[in-house]
Amino acid sequence: MFSHRWRFGWDRVSEVDLFADRHETSAETLSQAIRAAMSEEPDSDGSVLFGQLQGTVVGLRYYTGVVNQGEMVGLVRQPQNPYDRNAVMVANIYGNQVGHIKRELAAAMAYVMDNNLAKVDGVVHWGTKNKFTMPVMLSFWGREENKNAVIECMARRGYKLNTAGSLNQHKDGEKEAAESVGTPLLLHQKQALSWMCARENQSALPPFWEKRGELYYNTLTCFSTKDIPERVRGGILADDMGLVSDIHTCTYFTHICLHTLSSNCMLLPGFKSVKEKFDYAVMLEIFVYLFVCADVESSIPDTVDDPSARTTLIICPLSVLSNWLDQFEQHVCANVKLNVYLYYGSERNRSKKFLSSQDVVITTYNVLSADFGNKSPLHGINWLRVVLDEGHIIRNPNAQMSKAVLGLKAQRRWILSGTPIQNSVKDLWMLLAFLRLKPFDVREWWYRVIQRPVIQGDRAGLQNLQTLVKCITLRRTKSSEVNGRPLVSLPEKTVCVEQVELSQAEREEYELARNEGRNTIRRYVLVCLYMLRQHCCHPDLLAKISSDLGATATPAELRERLIEKLRLVLASGSDEECSVCLDSVRLPVITHCAHVYCRPCIAQVISTEQNVARCPLCRSEIKTSELVEFPQEEMEEENGTSSEKWRTSSKVQALMGNLLRLRCEDSSIKFLVVSQFTRFLTILEAPLREHGFSFVRLDGTMSQKRRTQDSPAIMLLSLKAGGVGLNLTAASHVFLMDPAWNPATEEQCIDRCHRLGQTRKVVVTKFIVKNSVEENMVKIQRQKQDLVEKAFGSTNTDRKTSRIDDIKSLMEL
DNA sequence: ACCGCCGGGTGCC
């Protein structure tokens, strides 16, 4: 399994890399309709492979669908099958039936599939020439929590999922990017245009298809077919908005069309050449030619083409509708009669005959989807070309708009979008489906072959995705270059920065607000971390209080609660440090601005100020009367209330396990048990007593008499108590119950027994809770040690800032 | 022989 972060990383990487280096052109073919029935939403991203199973496809003799060695097959439930309601049909990429899964296995699979416990993939590795049955390797994928249910369910019916095997059922791509078709000597527009023209007219194979003998073979799915895979006549124009104009994509689009024409010398008689002089008026004439006069090129025989189709349908968001209209109004020459119809508003002409006699019909996504399923004239017309402006709008395949767009019949399809992928790889599917890029227009195949591998971090999958996108997309940016020269020349751009000074009054208010906010957050973060650390040791260490600061609290409320939390934290034995003496806080008090100091330290600060005393940390005004302190009684009371009923914790268990084992090995060994939470030491007393360990506490809470009684087996030590010079060489095994911020503190502690006078080997055991702040603290300790080794002597200010960095890295910010 | 055995017909779901 990959961690969440890792997966996310890949998702993002793909987004970035997909469009890198995209000014190269490529020639593939296009496709026409493939409307396969299987387009259930794959319950995507968290899928893991449960296991695999060798199954049997039966009834081959009754169907025409054939498969190649290694070919992926689809498994489709047929609940309506008259012979068996559990039937599972097996089909190849084009949806041709190959056979059925044999009955008993189908019964087991039906349950799993119908209850959405797993998705099942099939690949036929051998036996493809069989006449009656063939083996199929079935892979079960799904969410982790369903894994056992699926394995059990299959096992109950005698099918054992092989869970051990490797999961590389993806043979990695031998696929090279399709050959570039572009002519490097062309200007970038020409390049774009020749690309567009090529996309509408060329006959090369789509990505991942190649000719093998008489057959066309898909290298990713291993499917082959006698018929040439349908071409994708169109693609995605994803040029950066700033590249050509700031007016709108439609301008750019028409722009591109202009160049397409000029570069291909396809001007109508009577049209002037536009190679040199080029303005929008001419451009639109060209647009008219390319987009309106239908048969742009007829050198390629295409049986699917409906020669009567002449209309281009443009779908755009309402907000840009007027841009398109403006473009047409401004730039269409009077001598060109171009029928442009705006299909919008309640009075719109819904006649199919009328609409299909237009040159251009413009409408919005909303109108289209409102019409869809309601005798929509738009869906009854055979369009010459459909253009989706701001095509990323339809990235959600479940949206009505998207379904409406997919239902359009067209010979050529274009998507204009500056951001074809907005959030993740998933966004791309709708675009491919709209373009009818086989076999990915069927969701299932897209998911199996591209999306899942990419999301799970498969490099080959990512590469395939890149190849795919590259083939159908044109994307350049202002900084793109062609043959070492910038793609476009823009007027020079200068960015000036003018600095503005705040007035003194403004500055003071600003600083106040900033400190207030920053310190509140810092303190709160520290408190949260502190609580997590307590959790790692024992749940009862936490004071029982409502645990959130509330999102809607006012600053004053926030402060109140913050102070309350600090009180609780300090009351349970904190290692907070005082910013005045830089030592552990003694006699802690909390200021109104929620900072903690030793009472004598802050008292001294206040007394040295003549007028207004300010907090050393945030410079808020502080008054002696507002200091909140912790009477000794309160701390003890806290002790008493939270220990209603003793219970154990994983860390307690870990310690006891070690102690019991070591005592068996050598009963003379003496232990030092160290924690920074004195209450944790108290909690430990119970099990120690229970197992007959004699112990003393060295944190001052234990009376002097008991300390001097006969030599105990265990010494319980508070990390910061005991002071310097304590000699504990009697102990030879140290248990550090929880990590300290500062590795040096731990070192000091260990040195109390690892010093002159020690006769035994010293063993130190540190307990670190897996997958918790404690692990992160250890990392930070290590970094600190590295730092210390590299450069000696860090100042106090360094210490302060690094503390904040510690917090950041702890929270993985 | 109300069996066993043989060999031809047959075959998905």
Added chain:
DNA sequence: ACCGCCGGGTGCC
């Protein structure tokens, strides 16, 4: 399917 299964033909060795 170079199987399994079914049902008709057959019947000591």
